[in-house]
Amino acid sequence: MTYVVYGAVGSGSVPVEAALTLIGAPFRVEEIVTYASEEERARMAPHNPMRQVPVLVTPDGETITESAAILLWLSEQHPEAGLAPPPGDPRRGQFLRWMAFIPAEIYSMYWVRDVPSRLVGDDAAAQVEIDRRTLERIAWCWGVMEAQTDPGRFILGDDLTVLDLYMAVVSRWRPLRRRFHEVAPRLGEVARRVDALPALRAFWARRFPFEGDYADPA
Structure with a gap:
């Protein structure tokens, strides 16, 4: 029962991958660096006609695109993780x-x-x-x-x-x-x-290293 994320380092797939990491659900990433070239965007086309990441394929085989939609869906599917205020919550x-x-x-x-x-x-x-x-x-x-x-x-x-x-x-x-x-x-x-x-320290280092241009100013 593994999720598949089509994504790339430093891309819009990273918050999705971070959410799955916190949820503790098994997932794997299929790396397609759409920001790198037209060739990479063409590789993405069979999975998303918009030729962009992220794409989530659920364990049931459903394809979901759009980062916000994926994050909302994951928070609803895994309420035990507490990653969204539930319906009726004042927030x-x-x-x-x-x-x-x-x-x-x-x-x-x-x-x-x-x-x-x-x-x-x-x-x-x-x-x-x-x-x-x-x-x-x-x-x-x-x-x-x-x-x-x-x-x-x-x-x-x-x-x-x-x-x-x-x-x-x-x-x-x-x-x-x-x-x-x-x-x-x-x-x-x-x-x-x-x-x-702490729960994301290793994840950030692997999927979006905060260094160089992306280093947080002191």
């Missing part, structure tokens, strides 16, 4: 709000900024402007989330959820953690707690 509305906000307002920007030629062709000046504007938009959106949340130890209070895993990974991407801490300092402290979870 549930804000949990769902921010689980939708991250992919809709932030994650979606990377399809544009990672390969700006998708929208502007070979216009070098336009590509530079897209890079600048998308980074500004991402930072602004983190600032919006910062202003609209009241974190405790974690985003929703004292309990770790898949929302914290999601935020901790996506905030590692550009404009990188230094900028993230500038616009969202309280969320930044939550991210550091997630980075330091």
